[in-house]
Amino acid sequence: MKNIFFCFCFLIVVKAQSQDNKAYDMTVNGVKVIVVPSGNEIVQVDLVIKGGVQNYSADKAGIERLALTALTECGTLKDDKNSFKNKLDEVDAQVYGSAGKDASHFQLNCIKSDFEKVWPSYVDALTVPRFDAKEFQRIKDEAINSLRRMESNPDASLQRMAMQVAFNGMDYAKFSSGTIESIQKISLQETKDYYKSLLTRSRIFIVVVGDVSKEDLQTRISALAAKIPQGKPFVLKRVSYVPQASTFVAKPKENATNYIMGVSSAPHPNTKEYYPATLASGIFYDKMFLEVRTNNGLSYAPSAYFSFGATPYSVMYVTTKDPDKYIAVSRNLVDKIKKEGFASDEVKNMKNTYATRQYYNNETNASLCFMVANSEVVQGDWHKAFTLKEDLHPVTPADVNQVFNKYIGNFTWVYQGDTTKVTPTLFTQKQTPPIAKDKKAF
Amino acid sequence: MKKIFLMLGVAAAISSSAQPRLPKDYHWQKLDNGLEVVVIENHKVPLATIEIAVKNGAYTEGAEYSGLSHLFEHMFFKANKDYPDQAKFLKRTQELGAIWNGTTGTERVNYFFTFDKDSLLGGLKFMNAAIRYPIYREEDMQKERPVVDGEFQRAESDPGFQLWIESNRKVWGDLFTRKNPIGDHQIINTASPEKMMTIKDKYYVPNNSLLVICGDVNPQQAFSYAKNIFGDWKPADADPQIKYPIPDFAPITKTEYFIKESSIAQTPMIMMTWQGPDFRNDSIGTVAADVFSKILSLNSSKWQQALIDKGLATSVNVSYQTSRYVGPITINIVPLPAKMKECYLEVMNQVSQFDKDDYFTDAELARAKEGLKRQQVRQTEKPSSLASQLTYWWCSTSLNYLTDYYTAMDKVSRQDIQNYVKRYIAGKPYVAGMIINSDMNKQYNPGEYFKN
Numbered sequence: 001m002k003n004i005f006f007c008f009c010f011l012i013v014v015k016a017q018s019q020d021n022k023a024y025d026m027t028v029n030g031v032k033v034i035v036v037p038s039g040n041e042i043v044q045v046d047l048v049i050k051g052g053v054q055n056y057s058a059d060k061a062g063i064e065r066l067a068l069t070a071l072t073e074c075g076t077l078k079d080d081k082n083s084f085k086n087k088l089d090e091v092d093a094q095v096y097g098s099a100g101k102d103a104s105h106f107q108l109n110c111i112k113s114d115f116e117k118v119w120p121s122y123v124d125a126l127t128v129p130r131f132d133a134k135e136f137q138r139i140k141d142e143a144i145n146s147l148r149r150m151e152s153n154p155d156a157s158l159q160r161m162a163m164q165v166a167f168n169g170m171d172y173a174k175f176s177s178g179t180i181e182s183i184q185k186i187s188l189q190e191t192k193d194y195y196k197s198l199l200t201r202s203r204i205f206i207v208v209v210g211d212v213s214k215e216d217l218q219t220r221i222s223a224l225a226a227k228i229p230q231g232k233p234f235v236l237k238r239v240s241y242v243p244q245a246s247t248f249v250a251k252p253k254e255n256a257t258n259y260i261m262g263v264s265s266a267p268h269p270n271t272k273e274y275y276p277a278t279l280a281s282g283i284f285y286d287k288m289f290l291e292v293r294t295n296n297g298l299s300y301a302p303s304a305y306f307s308f309g310a311t312p313y314s315v316m317y318v319t320t321k322d323p324d325k326y327i328a329v330s331r332n333l334v335d336k337i338k339k340e341g342f343a344s345d346e347v348k349n350m351k352n353t354y355a356t357r358q359y360y361n362n363e364t365n366a367s368l369c370f371m372v373a374n375s376e377v378v379q380g381d382w383h384k385a386f387t388l389k390e391d392l393h394p395v396t397p398a399d400v401n402q403v404f405n406k407y408i409g410n411f412t413w414v415y416q417g418d419t420t421k422v423t424p425t426l427f428t429q430k431q432t433p434p435i436a437k438d439k440k441a442f
Numbered sequence: 443m444k445k446i447f448l449m450l451g452v453a454a455a456i457s458s459s460a461q462p463r464l465p466k467d468y469h470w471q472k473l474d475n476g477l478e479v480v481v482i483e484n485h486k487v488p489l490a491t492i493e494i495a496v497k498n499g500a501y502t503e504g505a506e507y508s509g510l511s512h513l514f515e516h517m518f519f520k521a522n523k524d525y526p527d528q529a530k531f532l533k534r535t536q537e538l539g540a541i542w543n544g545t546t547g548t549e550r551v552n553y554f555f556t557f558d559k560d561s562l563l564g565g566l567k568f569m570n571a572a573i574r575y576p577i578y579r580e581e582d583m584q585k586e587r588p589v590v591d592g593e594f595q596r597a598e599s600d601p602g603f604q605l606w607i608e609s610n611r612k613v614w615g616d617l618f619t620r621k622n623p624i625g626d627h628q629i630i631n632t633a634s635p636e637k638m639m640t641i642k643d644k645y646y647v648p649n650n651s652l653l654v655i656c657g658d659v660n661p662q663q664a665f666s667y668a669k670n671i672f673g674d675w676k677p678a679d680a681d682p683q684i685k686y687p688i689p690d691f692a693p694i695t696k697t698e699y700f701i702k703e704s705s706i707a708q709t710p711m712i713m714m715t716w717q718g719p720d721f722r723n724d725s726i727g728t729v730a731a732d733v734f735s736k737i738l739s740l741n742s743s744k745w746q747q748a749l750i751d752k753g754l755a756t757s758v759n760v761s762y763q764t765s766r767y768v769g770p771i772t773i774n775i776v777p778l779p780a781k782m783k784e785c786y787l788e789v790m791n792q793v794s795q796f797d798k799d800d801y802f803t804d805a806e807l808a809r810a811k812e813g814l815k816r817q818q819v820r821q822t823e824k825p826s827s828l829a830s831q832l833t834y835w836w837c838s839t840s841l842n843y844l845t846d847y848y849t850a851m852d853k854v855s856r857q858d859i860q861n862y863v864k865r866y867i868a869g870k871p872y873v874a875g876m877i878i879n880s881d882m883n884k885q886y887n888p889g890e891y892f893k894n
Contacts, residue, residue: 039486041819082751085741092813111816138753145756145778148709154599254705256598286536294528297585300592319596321588352539356557359487360541363824 029225043210044365062178068097076124099176166263200231258417266312276399462841476649493554495833509625512546524571550837578635601707654829718771731762736810754785
């Protein structure tokens with residue numbers, strides 16, 4: 001019934017484990033290791049490489065993802081691709097890489113009793129990848145086909161367009177998955193060289209969620225780290241996004257409905273404004289749902305949220321047959337919030353919702369691992385993954401109103417669908433358009 | 443081994459009052475009004491999840507009701523006697539700090555809320571008001587119809603869905619509505635409060651529903667709450683599943699191919715569908731189907747080696763959906779456009795070998811089973827998801843089926859898999875569809891070979 005966009009996009013860090021098994025960190029052979037005991041039968045390991053899209057130029061977009069894919073899809077010096085993958089299949093273990101805006105991840109997920117057996121493959125993939133030429137061509141072909149598939153998905157296509165238009169000239173305009181043009185040009189040798197320069201102790205940290213002893217981890221990770229060069233110090237750049245005026249770009253597309261996304265600014269997650277913004281984000285979503293969907297029947301999937309990364313931003317999103325009415329309703333809602341502010345019970349209830357969400361996101365090792373890694377990257381402190389409830393507690397309605405008024409301003413709008421159905425000026429004009437009472441929604 | 447499956451089938455028929463077999467820490471009671479209640483005790487986090495599942499969904503829909511189980515599910519969240527409009531309903535979810543949702547599938551409609559464990563009583567009362575005392579106003583329906591239709595339009599904007607719906611029209615023929623939860627635009631946009639009441643009266647009764655209370659709860663207290671709150675829910679005179687029988691799906695009589703053009707499809711996709719086993723008639727086949735699908739997902743399998751290892755496709759997934767009424771067997775392929783013909787011909791070559799003695803090795807069979815066992819560990823990792831897993835099996839199979847599944851899976855033999863393939867796939871009619879954009883269609887001309 002309710003769409004999942006909110007849950008999916010909302011990168012909120014949350015609480016952690018029971019009081020008995022506290023998380024800790026340690027430095028092993030120059031690598032920071034964060035360990036979270038889980039009390040279950042699963043082990044999740046994430047080697048995080050900081051930097052994301054800051055690590056390469058636009059014409060090389062996709063190179064980091066290709067390199068990480070090659071680690072598991074091209075085999076290692078000890079095992080060719082098939083031998084490597086068959087070993088993992090023996091115990092249904094998952095070893096996989098992914099690349100994002102702020103960091104990349106190379107992960108292992110297995111049953112605890114299989115950890116001993118799977119760990120060597122994980123280490124080999126990281127430290128002695130084969131980069132086989134035939135397999136590399138295969139993963140390039142697949143990457144290009146996946147980009148085409150992504151472009152066929154209306155939400156993925158809209159998201160890419162929004163990032164490209166809003167962050168034009170900035171790092172966030174680059175796609176970790178690359179473009180068809182960039183992937184086609186990337187060679188095996190430059191991918192090998194790139195990976196060699198990327199994997200340095202100065203740029204990585206490791207998160208382990210699972211019941212593995214400290215001594216065992218020290219031994220394993222010490223041996224792993226010994227094979228990784230120190231490298232140059234790395235600091236993630238933090239850049240603000242503040243659109244100077246509202247803009248609108250449309251792309252005609254034969255979708256069955258119209259897809260719209262607006263991007264505005266947001267506070268940095270390592271500042272004190274992060275917590276009021278977190279609450280504002282949740283309440284803004286609820287209000288948008290009520291106004292756009294319940295009261296006006298304009299959309300199945302209205303959404304609004306803040307995204308907190310190295311370049312934080314806020315988003316308004318909808319799919320609708322009546323874009324003009326949508327923008328009038330949503331802009332009037334923003335005006336109303338700015339004028340009246342959020343109510344104290346709304347702030348209180350949203351704190352309750354985040355308390356639930358803390359535990360809810362704490363239920364699997366993979367989601368807990370993601371939260372810890374994300375806190376370390378974007379907030380600069382993994383402990384924040386465990387203290388959200390306490391950190392939200394002192395936030396007042398005035399704090400929430402202040403961040404909302406400060407950051408929700410001009411929007412960079414993108415649109416895919418029937419361009420004859422939309423009036424761009426309603427999105428860009430300074431004056432909030434009135435809501436047409438006589439126009440049917442569908 | 444056969445005995446186990448026989449037991450599963452028989453148990454489904456006689457379980458109305460018998461205590462079902464259940465996994466550890468699962469507890470079951472049936473109230474006097476027929477409402478089954480399962481409490482799953484799991485203290486991993488201090489949360490409680492409550493879910494009600496109803497045996498409703500597409501399979502209960504004739505053409506005139508196509509999509510209305512789904513609209514009904516949306517109306518659940520609109521208004522009821524305690525929360526007379528959606529603003530008040532949503533406000534209450536916020537006070538509870540609840541994470542909530544509902545889904546409508548082919549054979550199940552379910553509603554679920556997760557909140558702090560101390561809100562269990564309040565949450566159950568909230569659920570009770572919504573499921574038993576909904577209010578259907580014409581004005582609310584006017585607003586919700588385009589919302590539901592908007593969900594439909596979002597799906598229609600995806601080429602994968604376009605391919606699915608076109609394929610399934612052909613697979614299920616005149617009874618397609620009974621496999622299509624999203625429904626029909628016209629029926630959705632003309633739905634009335636009277637039709638909502640008809641659905642409610644037919645299916646939203648305790649003797650057609652299952653309540654699950656899951657998480658950091660005390661079973662005794664949870665059962666007590668359930669009885670006090672839902673005990674006076676009036677049952678239907680007769681079991682709705684017997685009173686409103688589901689017509690039999692006609693088999694596919696001849697293999698059919700189609701190519702659909704879509705400007706949104708930036709890369710082609712292929713879907714092949716057979717009618718597979720179901721819980722009522724071939725319980726062992728449903729489990730053998732899962733094992734066979736798992737074998738084909740292994741890197742070492744002939745299937746993966748011929749298609750992925752050779753670089754002919756980005757993905758080649760074979761799946762079976764466990765169902766009470768004829769589950770579909772589906773192959774989804776994303777070929778590399780330039781190798782589409784080679785890919786298709788290889789798919790057909792592989793399918794023609796599915797029933798051969800040497801199509802998979804004993805080691806692969808063992809590996810698939812080991813994988814499925816580990817999958818079980820992962821599936822039970824998230825406490826708040828256990829309720830939805832349970833209700834799926836309750837609607838489409840039985841609680842015994844859920845409990846015995848992995849024991850049964852472990853006993854699946856090579857012969858069982860061959861029986862499954864021979865009965866449902868090898869030489870059997872199927873529907874094959876492709877979605878592709880106009881330029882690629884002209885460039886690669888798949889119509890030359892993608893046909894009967």
